[in-house]
Amino acid sequence: MPTPSRSWREIPQRYRLEAGKCKGCGAVFFPPRVVCPQCGSREFGKTRLAGSGKLLTYTIIRVAPRQFEDQAPYAVGIAELDDGVRLTAQVVDCDFSALAVGMRVTIEFRRISEEGEAGAIYYGYKFVPE
Amino acid sequence: MAGIVGYGAYIPRNRIKVEEIAKVWGADAPGYKKGLMLEEKSVPSPDQDTISMSVEASKRALKRAGIDPREIGAVYVGSESHPYAVKPSGTVLAEAIDATPDVHTADLEFACKAGTEGMFIALSLVQAGAIKYGLAVGADTSQGAPGDALEYSAAAGAAAFIFGKDGLVAESVDTYSYTTDTPDFWRREYQYYPQHGGRFTGDPAYFKHITGAARGMMARVKMKPADFDYVVFHQPNGKFPLRAGEILGFTKKQIEPGWLVPKLGNTYSGSSPLGLTATLDIAKPGDMILVVSYGSGAGSDAFVFKVTKRIDEVRDLAPRTRFLLDNDKNYLEYGVYAKYRRKIRKAE
Amino acid sequence: MRDVVAIGVGMTKWGELWEKSLRTIFVETALLAIDDAGVDRIDSMVVGCMSSGLFVGQEHLGSMLADYLGRIPVPAARVESACSSGGLALRQGFIEVASGISDIVLVGGVEKMTDLTGCETTFALGTAADQEYEGFHGLTFPGLYAMMAVAHMHKYGTTREQLAQVAVKNHDNGSKNPLAQFPFKVTVDAVLNSVLVADPLRILDCSPITDGAAAVVLCPAEMARKLKKPAVRITGSGQATDTIALSSRQDITWLESTHLAAQKALAMAGRKIEDLHLFEVHDCFTIAEIMVTEALGIAERGRGGRAVEEGLTSLKGRYPVNPSGGLKAKGHPVGATGVAQAVEVIKQLRGEAGERQVKGAKRGLTQNMGGTGGSSVVHVFEAD
Numbered sequence: 001m002p003t004p005s006r007s008w009r010e011i012p013q014r015y016r017l018e019a020g021k022c023k024g025c026g027a028v029f030f031p032p033r034v035v036c037p038q039c040g041s042r043e044f045g046k047t048r049l050a051g052s053g054k055l056l057t058y059t060i061i062r063v064a065p066r067q068f069e070d071q072a073p074y075a076v077g078i079a080e081l082d083d084g085v086r087l088t089a090q091v092v093d094c095d096f097s098a099l100a101v102g103m104r105v106t107i108e109f110r111r112i113s114e115e116g117e118a119g120a121i122y123y124g125y126k127f128v129p130e
Numbered sequence: 131m132a133g134i135v136g137y138g139a140y141i142p143r144n145r146i147k148v149e150e151i152a153k154v155w156g157a158d159a160p161g162y163k164k165g166l167m168l169e170e171k172s173v174p175s176p177d178q179d180t181i182s183m184s185v186e187a188s189k190r191a192l193k194r195a196g197i198d199p200r201e202i203g204a205v206y207v208g209s210e211s212h213p214y215a216v217k218p219s220g221t222v223l224a225e226a227i228d229a230t231p232d233v234h235t236a237d238l239e240f241a242c243k244a245g246t247e248g249m250f251i252a253l254s255l256v257q258a259g260a261i262k263y264g265l266a267v268g269a270d271t272s273q274g275a276p277g278d279a280l281e282y283s284a285a286a287g288a289a290a291f292i293f294g295k296d297g298l299v300a301e302s303v304d305t306y307s308y309t310t311d312t313p314d315f316w317r318r319e320y321q322y323y324p325q326h327g328g329r330f331t332g333d334p335a336y337f338k339h340i341t342g343a344a345r346g347m348m349a350r351v352k353m354k355p356a357d358f359d360y361v362v363f364h365q366p367n368g369k370f371p372l373r374a375g376e377i378l379g380f381t382k383k384q385i386e387p388g389w390l391v392p393k394l395g396n397t398y399s400g401s402s403p404l405g406l407t408a409t410l411d412i413a414k415p416g417d418m419i420l421v422v423s424y425g426s427g428a429g430s431d432a433f434v435f436k437v438t439k440r441i442d443e444v445r446d447l448a449p450r451t452r453f454l455l456d457n458d459k460n461y462l463e464y465g466v467y468a469k470y471r472r473k474i475r476k477a478e
Numbered sequence: 479m480r481d482v483v484a485i486g487v488g489m490t491k492w493g494e495l496w497e498k499s500l501r502t503i504f505v506e507t508a509l510l511a512i513d514d515a516g517v518d519r520i521d522s523m524v525v526g527c528m529s530s531g532l533f534v535g536q537e538h539l540g541s542m543l544a545d546y547l548g549r550i551p552v553p554a555a556r557v558e559s560a561c562s563s564g565g566l567a568l569r570q571g572f573i574e575v576a577s578g579i580s581d582i583v584l585v586g587g588v589e590k591m592t593d594l595t596g597c598e599t600t601f602a603l604g605t606a607a608d609q610e611y612e613g614f615h616g617l618t619f620p621g622l623y624a625m626m627a628v629a630h631m632h633k634y635g636t637t638r639e640q641l642a643q644v645a646v647k648n649h650d651n652g653s654k655n656p657l658a659q660f661p662f663k664v665t666v667d668a669v670l671n672s673v674l675v676a677d678p679l680r681i682l683d684c685s686p687i688t689d690g691a692a693a694v695v696l697c698p699a700e701m702a703r704k705l706k707k708p709a710v711r712i713t714g715s716g717q718a719t720d721t722i723a724l725s726s727r728q729d730i731t732w733l734e735s736t737h738l739a740a741q742k743a744l745a746m747a748g749r750k751i752e753d754l755h756l757f758e759v760h761d762c763f764t765i766a767e768i769m770v771t772e773a774l775g776i777a778e779r780g781r782g783g784r785a786v787e788e789g790l791t792s793l794k795g796r797y798p799v800n801p802s803g804g805l806k807a808k809g810h811p812v813g814a815t816g817v818a819q820a821v822e823v824i825k826q827l828r829g830e831a832g833e834r835q836v837k838g839a840k841r842g843l844t845q846n847m848g849g850t851g852g853s854s855v856v857h858v859f860e861a862d
Contacts, residue, residue: 010610015185015226031611057632057730059624060677061616065604066597068616070476071176076617078625078725086725089615092177093143093460096677101632109185109226110177111213112614121213123181123222124614 004120014124017049017107019085030085052106052130053081058091058099067113079105079127091127104130132256133301133435135263135294136195136444139407140187141287141394141454144173146467148282154464155277162282167368171285171395173462174271176470180209181219183288183400184267185226190448191265191290192227196297202229203261204252207237208244208399210317211271223267234261241315242364243425244268245399249291250431253302256293263294270398275323276473283367285395289403299441300410300419303434304351308343315426326426335428336366340374343430344422351434355379359417362388362405364424366396374422387412393455399425406435408451415439479576481699483709484859486515487821492690492809493659500534500590501546504691508547508586511693515582516707520695522580523547523554526567526587527813530556532602534590543586560606561762563587564816565717565846565855568694572715572857575696582701587817588691599687603812606849608723620684620763622724622850624676627765630731631678633780636768638678640783642669644764645682645806647792652803654833659688659809683764688809692818710824714749714858716742724850731780735854736773736845743843747858751775754858755839756826757797758819760847761804767791770845771799793834801826801834816846816855827861 012018013031020032024041030049035042058077061068068074075091077099091099092110105127112124147170152159163169174183184207192199205227207219220235236251238244245268252264269288274280293302314335317324327335340363348354355361361380363371368391375385388405397404402423409419417437424430468474488510495503504525512520523544530536540554559566564587571585591599604613607622630636646666652658669682702709718738721727728734744750751774759774761767768782776797777785785791791799802808802822805815823842825831839861846855 006610010614011225015222016228057625057629059621059628059679060674061618061621061624062673062677063600063618063620063675064597064616065601065613065618067601069597071616074616076615076621076625078730088612088617088723088725090177092175093458101628108182109189110182111179112177113616121179121181122614123185123226126177126615 007120007122015109017125019047019049020044021047028083028085030087049085049087050081050083052104053079055079055091055101055103055105056086057101060096067115075099077127089126093128098129106130131298131301132253132293132295133298134291135197135297135299136191136193136292137299137407137410138187138190138194138290138448139288139404139451139454140183140190142172142174142178143458143460144175144462145170145459146173146462146464150464151282165369166282167372167392168283168395169392171283172287172397173467173470174286178286179213179271180207180211180269181213181222183286184219184223184269184290187267187269187288187290188223188227188265191292193448194299194444195292196444197263197292197294199227199229200232202233202263202265202292204234204255204264205229206235206248206252206266208239208248208266208268209270210239210241210244210398212237212239229265240429241426242366242398242401243423243429243431245289245403246421246423246431249403249433250305250307253293253305256295263292265290265292268399268403270400272398273323273471280326283396285397287394287397287400287404289400289407291403297440298438299444300435300437303436304347306343306347306350306432307429308339308346309429310339312428314428331426335426336370336424337374337377339428339430340364340422340424341377343432344378344420347420347422347432347434357418358384358420360384360387360409360413361420362402362409363422364402365389365391365405368392390451390455404451410437410441411445411450411452413437413441415441480578482572482575482696482712483699483702484694484696484712484820484824485702485705485707485709486511486517486695487824488514488693489657489818489821490691491657492688492811494592495689496592498689500530500536500588501543503590503689504543504586504588505546507691508584508693511584511695515695516705517582517695520549520552520582520584522574523549523552523584523586524567524570525554525556526563526816527556527589528558528560528563529602529605530590532605534593559853560848561760561812562816562846562848562853562855563813564692564818565844565857566816568816568820568857569715569717569855571696572712575698581697583696584693585696585817586691586693587814589811589813590689591687591811592689611723618676620676620679623763623765624679625724626730626769626850627678630765630769633731634783636783638670639666640768640787641683641764642666643786644761644767645669647786648761648800648804648806651793651801651834652807655803655808658803658807659686660807679763679765685762685805685810688811690809690811690814692814692821694817694820694824708828709862710827711860711862712857713860714743714747716740716746717853717855718742719853720851722849722852731769733769733773733847733851733854735851736770736847736856739854739856740774740845743856743858747860749841749858754841754843756801756823756836756842757799757845758802758822758842759799759804759845760815761800761806762810766847767799767804770847774845793836798836801831801836816844819844819846820857823859827859
């Protein structure tokens with residue numbers, strides 16, 4: 001069981017979608033990086049990701065890893081947000097039959113998983129149909 | 131003059147009908163529907179809880195308020211289903227809306243009135259000049275014991291209010307609270323479901339405090355029922371708020387816009403707060419709204435709000451409460467509902 | 479750089495080996511390779527293993543296996559790049575011999591996967607993905623590849639049937655491989671009706687959970703001549719990395735790391751893809767083989783599905799892919815796979831592949847991949 005520190009560290013990203021914007025070339029990275037893979041700059045400013053986008057791809061996971069067994073089957077997808085950044089997350093509140101490449105989605109704050117009945121609860125972002 | 135600067139609602143899209151629950155327990159569905167004036171209730175998905183709903187409702191309140199969240203000086207979450215017994219819901223909310231670290235946070239509980247408690251405290255701090263803006267949320271994903279009467283009504287939802295002194299959508303005219311020690315409904319630590327006093331939850335509990343608070347509030351502001359455009363009562367079922375209105379002298383028309391329970395169920399700490407968001411969604415500038423919550427244990431918080439012109443500018447900056455209630459519903463069977471609500475005993 | 483040759487190979491039957499521990503599986507396999515090589519000493523050991531730590535709680539594998547092989551104090555290292563750990567081990571062994579640092583190097587790959595429950599295994603395999611931005615959300619490997627499949631099908635019209643044909647072909651080949659975990663044939667119907675794992679991938683689109691090991695002994699060409707051993711030369715080695723998360727990939731329907739690693743290996747070997755006679759590639763999922771054939775240049779970009787449908791990659795086709803049965807039929811003990819691919823190519827180039835022999839095979843290629851393409855290792859082999 002990991003300590004809560006690992007998840008706590010990602011709060012700005014998971015709760016507020018804070019990304020890094022390279023001061024050298026303007027590229028946006030989520031999660032933020034220390035060095036820009038495009039121009040090599042080591043200076044970044046903070047920015048927030050757009051709250052909506054479209055699905056580039058998706059699937060329905062039926063055989064889940066530990067901590068997600070109770071959730072299966074669940075849909076996941078990669079969306080390209082309106083600011084061009086891509087994000088991977090579950091797709092919820094959507095009938096599986098309605099999932100489609102190109103569908104518009106919005107980001108919502110949801111419970112992601114928990115370390116059993118007594119462990120920490122992890123929150124983060126998921127996609128819902130726009 | 132302090133009041134509401136922004137408001138937001140969140141209702142999960144899952145529903146379960148009274149008939150579906152009654153079928154499993156061999157109960158009289160038409161009897162329950164008629165007796166409770168209830169048709170269906172909202173059900174949270176496993177990934178929705180008091181915290182997640184509070185965050186989304188608060189984001190909607192921020193959209194209507196149009197303020198910088200870093201200017202929020204206090205964040206309160208009132209619920210009887212906080213995800214942790216010890217670790218605040220409020221801190222997760224405060225981080226998610228970027229109000230940290232310069233913020234006071236507290237979690238509140240008082241059965242169904244924890245939401246309005248937070249509202250009272252946030253409003254008071256603004257009035258006192260201690261903070262510029264205060265956020266209060268009433269949210270719950272409460273449980274009713276399987277087969278118990280409360281199972282038909284225990285629902286999920288959240289309503290958030292940002293209080294401040296400028297950019298008001300509704301001025302707070304006054305507040306009044308009426309409290310006694312009345313053990314009508316409780317849940318002991320480590321118990322999964324609450325217990326209640328059956329018919330004792332009626333006259334000596336709900337009605338005594340609702341009418342006590344309503345009358346006390348109206349006396350303070352020297353108003354009569356007819357002086358109000360709308361009234362929102364705590365809604366444990368469809369019947370109680372209508373009967374409270376009759377007792378006090380309000381008309382059904384005054385109650386209707388905020389009377390969500392027949393299709394929503396009892397959202398506990400979200401109950402009267404969501405009734406208020408639904409009323410604000412349709413109110414006109416100048417309208418007077420009386421809100422009276424009720425929490426078992428027992429007590430009622432009353433508020434009088436006067437709607438301002440700004441309501442017309444902001445009401446559609448976020449989804450309306452009735453839209454969330456009526457749109458894109460996903461009906462569940464009892465088995466899935468029981469799975470979502472963790473009523474099924476699983477392996478360790 | 480010296481010329482490097484493989485003079486010994488070893489592989490045991492793969493499957494759910496309940497009675498054998500990780501060290502036993504490795505040692506039995508390594509001994510086969512050492513015996514086949516006919517050498518009495520080894521100068522260095524490199525072992526590929528994705529995650530003995532998560533699977534059986536054992537790290538420090540280099541020393542542990544050197545000890546149990548009875549070869550301490552030989553220098554030994556364990557290398558990891560998820561599912562391409564085996565290929566990476568081969569590359570490191572190749573580099574040691576080519577550079578002159580070591581003469582006789584034992585390259586091994588091993589994974590013992592069946593001591594964990596299904597959920598825990600899915601989790602362990604998932605550690606090849608981005609833990610905080612993919613794994614955190616409940617992504618699994620089948621899930622990630624399923625998303626690649628959906629995108630590939632959407633962009634190029636690749637069909638469900640074409641994916642199934644990869645499994646059918648590989649099982650057909652695997653049925654001729656006595657060491658394979660699943661030496662039986664399957665039909666397209668059986669694939670299309672098997673249980674869904676992550677839509678549209680079904681259980682028969684997915685390589686299995688397997689225990690197993692493979693080993694190869696390398697030495698400089700000169701030494702093989704002196705020992706008078708038939709040798710298969712490793713003429714090219716290439717490796718490349720790509721983003722860890724699928725969402726950061728330039729094109730999620732294309733395996734750039736495979737493309738680049740292959741270019742490097744072929745350039746080193748002075749060969750083009752058309753010069754090669756057989757290919758052992760990383761079909762962790764049916765869609766992966768389709769995408770790999772495109773990245774290698776066997777099929778045009780987007781037409782990997784057509785290629786398998788038209789028989790281009792079948793045992794008797796122009797570009798036989800996975801004559802061993804691939805990961806699908808042979809099994810996929812993660813860290814062992816890359817080495818087993820080399821074992822197959824070496825056997826084929828020696829003419830020892832029995833029923834699944836590719837006629838006249840003189841040159842072959844192995845492609846081993848980690849994660850969703852975050853790493854690829856390619857080697858080119860030639861018979862004298």
